[in-house]
Amino acid sequence: MNSGHDLGGMHGFGDIDQSQRENFVQQWEERVFGLTLACGLLGRWNLDESRYARERMDAGEYLRGSYYEHWLHGLERLLIEKGLVTVNELESGRSEQESGLNPVAAEKIPGILRRGAPVQMRPQSAPLFQAGQLVRVRNFHPKSHTRAPRYVRSRSGRVSEWYGAYVFPDLHSASGEKRPAHLYSVRFEAGELWGERDAEERSAVYVDLFEPYLQATEV
Amino acid sequence: MNSGHDLGGMHGFGDIDQSQRENFVQQWEERVFGLTLACGLLGRWNLDESRYARERMDAGEYLRGSYYEHWLHGLERLLIEKGLVTVNELESGRSEQESGLNPVAAEKIPGILRRGAPVQMRPQSAPLFQAGQLVRVRNFHPKSHTRAPRYVRSRSGRVSEWYGAYVFPDLHSASGEKRPAHLYSVRFEAGELWGERDAEERSAVYVDLFEPYLQATEV
Amino acid sequence: MTDKTRPHHSHSPDEIEQRVRNLENLLVGKGLVDPRTVDRLVDTYQHEVGPRNGAHVVARAWTDPEYKERLLSDATAAIKELGYSGRQGEHMRVVENAGRVHNLVVCTLCSCYPWPVLGLPPAWYKSSGYRARAVTEPRVVLSEFGLELDEDVEVRVWDSTAEMRYLVLPRRPDGTEHLPATELARLVSRDAMIGVALAGPAP
């Protein structure tokens, strides 16, 4: 979706506040981080769904809010959408019914973190593009989740590397289905992205893009 | 600039609140409206500068704020930037020095409104494009004011009508200089703007674009 | 969602009201603004200039083919004939709902709108949702406004990105051949001249 989270190329944010060198700025953020991961481990949603839940935050709230406010919003939204808590419970803060689920035990955390959750898959087809090939990102504007930022749509770049096949997030976030899609690192010259007048010299952006986002282009 | 004001094609705003059928939702908005027009009549800034002042509002504040909060922000910003009031005065609400200017009298308002402020100019050259011609909007991303929305950049459309030459806002907002630029109504098919998959059928958008935004394109 | 339980604006109405009052006092104190001028500006657009002007123009076009021709070829001049002109309507264009075409007006970048014929825009016209969606999904927007277009009707959306202001000339309702212009004007709502409604008796 085209919303506040798709920040590449936006103006008007001013200098970066480098004084914020830690991850957690306030104490409650630690809890939101831990709660989000702990709830994620219940297996009721996947990573792409949790990204999409944050993206659906009202664009103004997203941009005004701090990073862990996005996470808090996303977590609350998923808990309700997946039926793990009710709106009433969330507003009152009081449990009306036990979930009947088993929370993940602290002892399991080291193993879980060490294993992670790889998303590479066996390809179902040969990759359509090769390193060095010129491709163009399709012009598309789904309301649903996508990992093709707006600033590369319609822009052409050169495939820098083929990474193999990975879970396609656009589908994964919508239905939970894990379908492999070839993933490429694509190099875009800054002038192609921003126009020669507004781009910096000698600069390029490498963006990881799934095959369904791309089409072959003439030189 | 690419910021919160450039809303065409953004997602996630939900249904339109049609219950707000009046222009003014709260009483203070009337005063902001009147103050903005009255201050504008002092002649210290032009319409394009006032638009740019609103656009420079923090994107999150812009999207969270109501319409007349944008105006209020823009007015305060211009008053300070043009040296008509100081930050101190604005914060305290107390005048530290009279301006020495003459406010516009109420009696002059009907004539001023009736006359308006036309911005059509004598062209300095023949128009480059003609009705029916295919053009493409340049890919550019200025941090300064422009009236080419992001959703038409790089997109091709057909000139529907040539409107004559008008004050070019990109320059007018930056330096106050009134330079004529040819203005065209350009028709874009919805599929060209949003991609065939995401566009509605039988729909087109007409956008008013200045000649410097456009380039000729092959069929 | 839980958003409803939280305040939607960063500043309370009281805070803004105070801020605006301070600003007006300051500007008056500095001799930059005459409060009577502010009153006069507000009053003009609250009570004098509004969509009745546009309805007058539309009804005239429905009943006078030559006027309609002038209106479609040079709207600014034709509208001025009826006494409407000036600020935020220095340059106007009228687009006609005819054949299988329906027109809709928006300003995605701010809130451009033809003041001399419609007054000031309704708050929804300036909302993020309308500005964002009118250009991507006009049919969905229209259907939210209760207007379902036939599939074979083409929607033309006019994004007012320059100083040209757009007014929709709605289709004259069937069975109104006998009505005089003054009666016809009552069938022309503001929404019909923006393009989110058809002309006709108020629902």
Add this chain to the structure above:
Amino acid sequence: MTDKTRPHHSHSPDEIEQRVRNLENLLVGKGLVDPRTVDRLVDTYQHEVGPRNGAHVVARAWTDPEYKERLLSDATAAIKELGYSGRQGEHMRVVENAGRVHNLVVCTLCSCYPWPVLGLPPAWYKSSGYRARAVTEPRVVLSEFGLELDEDVEVRVWDSTAEMRYLVLPRRPDGTEHLPATELARLVSRDAMIGVALAGPAP
């Protein structure tokens, strides 16, 4: 500007704190979350996993050409050799500052970052400004971080839009030929592995 006089967030810290406390109580009450698990997760990334891991990898690459080769061709496996792997680093790639090339990592869509080697990202990495500007004006961003690149250096910005996580292999500082890997690791800051700084003694 006057913005400074106004609160920058919609909800007071107290309100959010309360909201988070309620949420945790609710989730614990419903048997969805064990608070010790939350503690453990926070503790891991606060105290166990951090940029010292990445510095270890970098120092090893500087001192072991064969390791460096493995690191550049299959970062995930090479990093796992040193014991670092897992969540948010399932798939990693190392990009080398070499020749006239400088690399910079960003995630414009959210905050993707190689946790196993760098821990959790600094708040500025997740800020709107960094995410917006790193791809449009990387040189300006770098100069704000105190890093002025020669004109003939190419800047490569890596936007982490999929599940590949990027780590910059900084250039080994001159005059460090005699230093052992443990000492070298101290010259490798987190910022150098994101690409907003060079390796070297802390300023």
